[in-house]
Amino acid sequence: MAAKSPADSTPRRPVLSVSARKIKDNAADWHNLMMKWERLNDNGFTTANKIVNMKISEQFQDNKLEIACDNSATESEKPTPKYNEELDNCCAELLETLKHMTKIQLKMEKLTSTTKAICDLETFHHGAGNCTAPFFHTWPTPYFYEVSLKLSEMYKKELQLKQTVVQEIAHSADQDLMMVYLSSWLYQPYIENSSKLLLEAMLLETGHRQC
Numbered sequence: 001m002a003a004k005s006p007a008d009s010t011p012r013r014p015v016l017s018v019s020a021r022k023i024k025d026n027a028a029d030w031h032n033l034m035m036k037w038e039r040l041n042d043n044g045f046t047t048a049n050k051i052v053n054m055k056i057s058e059q060f061q062d063n064k065l066e067i068a069c070d071n072s073a074t075e076s077e078k079p080t081p082k083y084n085e086e087l088d089n090c091c092a093e094l095l096e097t098l099k100h101m102t103k104i105q106l107k108m109e110k111l112t113s114t115t116k117a118i119c120d121l122e123t124f125h126h127g128a129g130n131c132t133a134p135f136f137h138t139w140p141t142p143y144f145y146e147v148s149l150k151l152s153e154m155y156k157k158e159l160q161l162k163q164t165v166v167q168e169i170a171h172s173a174d175q176d177l178m179m180v181y182l183s184s185w186l187y188q189p190y191i192e193n194s195s196k197l198l199l200e201a202m203l204l205e206t207g208h209r210q211c
Contacts, residue, residue: 017135019118019121019122019135019141020135020136022114022118023115023118023135023141023144023206024136024206024207024208026111026114026115026144026148027144027202027203027205027206027208028203028206028208029107029111030108030111030148030151030199030202031199031203031208033104033107033108033111034151034195034199036100036104037101037104037155040097040100040101040104041101041185041186041188043097044094044097044098044101044162044185045182045185045186047090047093047094047097048094048165048169048181048182048185049182050090051087051090051091051094051169051170052169052178052179052181052182054084054086054087054090055087055170055172055173055178056175056178058084058087059173059175087170091170094166094169095166098162098163098166101159101162102159104155105152105155105156105159108148108151108152108155108156109152109156111148111152112145112148112149112151112152115144115145115148116145116148116149118141118144118145119141119142119144119145122141136205136206136207137205138205139205144202147198147201147202150198151195151198151199154190154191154192154195155190155191157190158188158189158190158191161184161189161190162185165181165184165185168181169181169182
């Protein structure tokens with residue numbers, strides 16, 4: 001009796017369909033985009049924090065200057081506001097961070113639309129109402145779209161908030177409001193805690209994570 005070759009005794013991994021491979025790739029892309037977003041969020045917070053500190057320092061110096069100025073001085077004699085190059089550079093840096101985040105959010109929307117197209121294709125092939133076997137373990141195909149859409153909407157709302165922060169943070173004279181902007185950038189209220197669980201569940205389902 002011929003001995004089995006090592007190749008014969010090695011269990012073969014199931015061959016994924018084109019749609020399943022695309023969904024698996026999308027899950028990896030979601031992970032990479034969310035990690036990039038977090039790095040940009042940390043960088044943006046550092047920059048926004050510098051902006052707020054410079055604004056508060058400027059206000060403190062301006063108040064000291066006003067007290068020192070003679071009340072009888074005419075408007076033309078009062079010092080004009082000084083141009084702050086460092087503040088300007090920080091604002092430009094924060095705007096650049098926002099641009100990168102915008103690109104990431106658009107890629108997230110594209111992933112969601114791709115997943116929707118796969119769902120539509122599966123429905124077309126198998127007919128509406130007919131249950132098909134899961135691509136991987138337990139998730140039906142439409143659930144990948146539901147998760148993608150949920151994540152995409154979170155990041156879309158968060159991006160809109162960040163756009164407001166970038167527009168307003170350097171122009172606000174209210175210290176409390178500046179701290180609210182800073183806090184909202186850091187804690188990202190529209191990105192729910194469930195986002196990490198959804199991502200991990202998707203990675204586990206597609207085989208990127210092991211139980």
